[in-house]
Amino acid sequence: MESLEILWASTGLANFAVGQVAMMLVGLGLLYLAIARGFEPLLLLPIGFGAILTNIPVAGFSEVGGLLHYIYYAGIDTGIFPLLIFMGVGAMTDFGALIANPRMLLLGAAAQFGIFATLFGAIGLNAIPGFDFSLQDASAIAIIGGADGPTAIFLASKLAPDLLGAIAVAAYSYMALVPIIQPPIMKALTSEAERKIEMKQLRHVTKMEKMVFPLAVLLMTIFFLPAATPLVGMFCLGNLMRECGVVDRLSNTAQNELINIVTIFLGLGVGSKLSAEAFLNVETLGILGLGAVAFSIGTAAGVLMAKVLGKFSKDPINPLVGAAGVSAVPMAARVVNKVGLESNPHNFLLMHAMGPNVAGVLGSAVAAGVLLALVGP
Amino acid sequence: MESLEILWASTGLANFAVGQVAMMLVGLGLLYLAIARGFEPLLLLPIGFGAILTNIPVAGFSEVGGLLHYIYYAGIDTGIFPLLIFMGVGAMTDFGALIANPRMLLLGAAAQFGIFATLFGAIGLNAIPGFDFSLQDASAIAIIGGADGPTAIFLASKLAPDLLGAIAVAAYSYMALVPIIQPPIMKALTSEAERKIEMKQLRHVTKMEKMVFPLAVLLMTIFFLPAATPLVGMFCLGNLMRECGVVDRLSNTAQNELINIVTIFLGLGVGSKLSAEAFLNVETLGILGLGAVAFSIGTAAGVLMAKVLGKFSKDPINPLVGAAGVSAVPMAARVVNKVGLESNPHNFLLMHAMGPNVAGVLGSAVAAGVLLALVGP
Amino acid sequence: MESLEILWASTGLANFAVGQVAMMLVGLGLLYLAIARGFEPLLLLPIGFGAILTNIPVAGFSEVGGLLHYIYYAGIDTGIFPLLIFMGVGAMTDFGALIANPRMLLLGAAAQFGIFATLFGAIGLNAIPGFDFSLQDASAIAIIGGADGPTAIFLASKLAPDLLGAIAVAAYSYMALVPIIQPPIMKALTSEAERKIEMKQLRHVTKMEKMVFPLAVLLMTIFFLPAATPLVGMFCLGNLMRECGVVDRLSNTAQNELINIVTIFLGLGVGSKLSAEAFLNVETLGILGLGAVAFSIGTAAGVLMAKVLGKFSKDPINPLVGAAGVSAVPMAARVVNKVGLESNPHNFLLMHAMGPNVAGVLGSAVAAGVLLALVGP
Amino acid sequence: MENLSAVFAEAGILMIVGMGFVFAFLSVLIVAINILAKLSVKFPDPIPQVRRPKTVANVDSGAVSPSVVAAISTAVAQYRKNKIRN
Amino acid sequence: MENLSAVFAEAGILMIVGMGFVFAFLSVLIVAINILAKLSVKFPDPIPQVRRPKTVANVDSGAVSPSVVAAISTAVAQYRKNKIRN
Amino acid sequence: MENLSAVFAEAGILMIVGMGFVFAFLSVLIVAINILAKLSVKFPDPIPQVRRPKTVANVDSGAVSPSVVAAISTAVAQYRKNKIRN
Ligand code: NA
Ligand code: NA
């Protein structure tokens, strides 16, 4: 019967391309990592689900008129979703530990070496046949080393939209892998004695300092790096709403309902970029490899910088806290605390690591701004 | 004075068309049903209000630049709002009862006979002068029998946008009338002895089963009916977020704030389709009549299927639970429970009826997919 | 090095225009008013922040592709954001006090004299060289006297988008200044004896009255002034959701999460209109001056009307409550209460002032509709 | 100047028509509310079903200890704290 | 008329194919759920770690006084009331 | 190869300029924070107005019974359950 033929012709079974099947397996893999392994589930679950949906034959989720098409072009291509996430993250971030010990900013700066070394590495991969990364591609890949999801998505959407899926997946995967990637590097670069160092208790930070801080960061960014102001500006708006104490309604909504809604859509939109053509190629392998390198180098640079800093400091600095400079808030700080406790069960480094940790967020936003300014469109 | 003339020329009184007045009365009627009679107030209140707004002369709510115009084209024409509602409903749905007794899916399948019989009936109405339903129109009308609001709106927006208003109003009205429409049919088709049947307690369902279930449903839909994946996919995403246990933030937002926001807009957007030209005609009467028939046939088919199933089952099946197969979650299940208690005051059928009830949601989404695949654009 | 040059050429320091610096200081000033002085922080904080962002050189926040550009054109140019705010405000408003004493509507009417007198004044400013307000401009400026933020933004976006920034800033600033502007005027126009007048306790208002009220207001607006139905309609929708008791989910979301989200965006979008060209000119000074006049005249008109009304009323009317007719809910009502207590420490006028206060909201929405109908595009 | 006075005249008319309309509109609304009030006596508020609990509630609400309030604050804070990762 | 009967035939085919597909689809899903049930015995639910609290909870939940509920309502209302200005 | 080395050179410059800028920027921020800290001594946090409640709160929060927590959970769950119909 004709109807049955039409129906059969419209089934997935009759239309599957092998690449689509493979990408659905990738999507299922991301769901597995999110659910069973707890890898950044808030993002990887919608990303994985979006990857499945976008690869369904016939359904046309990412074609004109499809749901994921609308989500991607309205929210990610415009940069709106990552910026709203950044506003929410700003509203969740307490800069107290950083304000109390501002030299920790240098650790957040050092850890960005992961970004720029990876940029160099990505260009280097072009020597291998099959790779052909432009400087824009390489910059978008390198930002994985910033260990900051929305920054990576924002930059990739501007510099290399075709690589967006792979870059976002790599960024969130490695952020989830921080507890596995970082400890060996931290231990290799420090002595047992160094890991035992106890740090001076942080001073009290006043409400006024916390309130002026986001404005100061914004003004500096305006002066020196306007290209970073979308990211830094929305982050500082969120943080100002948090600290000013007069718009708690808005701050609560920004860090709860609004960020939740945007997270669902952001994940689905990123997943829509996980098509076979864009993902199933040697470049993705390169990106995944470079991402691991970026995190490792960033961690190492942070730890080494902390050792240098300790030499010139009158107050002792435990070099482990340098590892938190990659950002990956708050997981990297927790890893520092855990590794520290292994050497000295009375040494709680968590608060000390929060300084470099949030410094890393600023550092990678600044690095993203530099890349946008120098290689941007 | 000229100003007074301009002002008078801009009043509603000077510009009313009789059809607009009639449609405002329809809107007021919907508000009455929603507020005074409790008919699906979450949808019928915004729909009724939207109907009033869209028929205001001069104001241009549904013309280019008007609020309802933006809402309709951004959210309903694109299909985004019904899909987000479906995601939220998925996040609210517990499939435990269905997984524990999967044969209940057959009841959910049988009840969809209401849809296809109505399709036949809608074509039949063409024999009467004044009716001219295309096969697409008939399919969109038939889906009312699915007793599922977002599915009806989604399908109507694709197959017959002009009938969307009448179809949505009919769907939600009859869902609200379930406690009145169903019991006589249920009693007519069952004996007192059958209604007394007690069912075996449902087995415990593990977290793992509940978590894999939405993925299994999605994969089957991908294989066999990609046209249904927008509906089924978003529903399964919501359900996966609910059951996986690692993204409770997102699940809570999806089933609360996000669905509330979208419900307001969806209702207003549907209401904007209640213009005099589109609603005040004999076709609307036909749609309302067919809707009642659809619900009745669906209920009867579910009950009869339950009787057949009971014959071949070693565990007893109370045929009343078949009526819940039309979906209309959770009202149909409650009706089953109530009718059951009338015959046997110790027989609580609620949990047993939840299985066919949620099966009906899947069944009508599948039926919608078949219609999209076979008569879709 | 070339890179350093590019980087320098991309800094804010190398690109600042003096107007941008000045507007950033204006933005900082608004933040100061919002945070340190508590001036309508929910709006002025995002407006001030938006003003800073939009004036960042190079960053292009308000150019095509910029975040504020999208926010402004999607939400303010279309009128969607102010209408959603109005829906939320409607869901927060209790009309009980007004229904119990409907003559208070006359006070809300009288206070709108501030609007029309300002319109006259704005045209008058054209006599001074440098001013060139069209009738549309003057109407948009005059609405500041309505003391209602969303109404002012909605009207300005339709009649004079270039003045939107200055008008919104003036409207919210003066609303925050109500406790300073109003008391001297109130005291100048009333005698100590008048301020001591105690008013009869308000009667109980039934649920039915509260529920029918928004519908009655909407129907009257449809009959007599369709141009006001976007504002009044969304307000009444919110109020109906509040009072009907069957859609508390929607009402709660409208007055919490949804209004919070929209408030953030509305503020940023309004701030994006605070560019140097649009704000740094003598017209802005005129607008600020006229705004203060508008509030003063509105307050005076309300008080005088209350005195007249008191003459013809069998129940005593304290003329202070007339000041609440400007709206600025609930601050104006609180000011009335406070000034009343100074003369008679046992006289709580708060509930009595709520009537004219919410009447003022209706009054200014009606006035906005008249202006739209007569001078609108 | 001539032009200005023409606009002035227009503004004056706007003022008169506008204030007139606002007063007329809200006056009609007064009438409507009064009619509404008369009609609504037929639809009184439903009487609360049980009377006794009221006293109980009064007694109880006096007994709400600060510990309960503290617990609620904690629970709410806890709920809010449940943070999203960037 | 002829045309109508052609459409009728089409509708009839839609009905048969549609109901057939719905039944086939949901029947396969029954099989899938049964397979899932068999596989899931290998992944039982985690056992709740402590047993004792349960009794405590039972006892306690009986003891939840109306005052507590009142306090919660108050707290929630308070939170909700925290109004936005227009 | 030549081309590659040119891009390499560009990448190298990016690295140097980029890291330099990041360090410079965050170093200036250190200075800014230190200035901020000095200025902020003039704006100390407001002193909490009453001292006594703190002890009370401590005592009370020790007394928060599991029943209260259970009640809150129930209330929250209840609130969340208040479902929307599809
Ligand atoms: Na970072
Ligand atoms: Na159904």
Ligand code: NA
């Ligand atoms: Na007003």
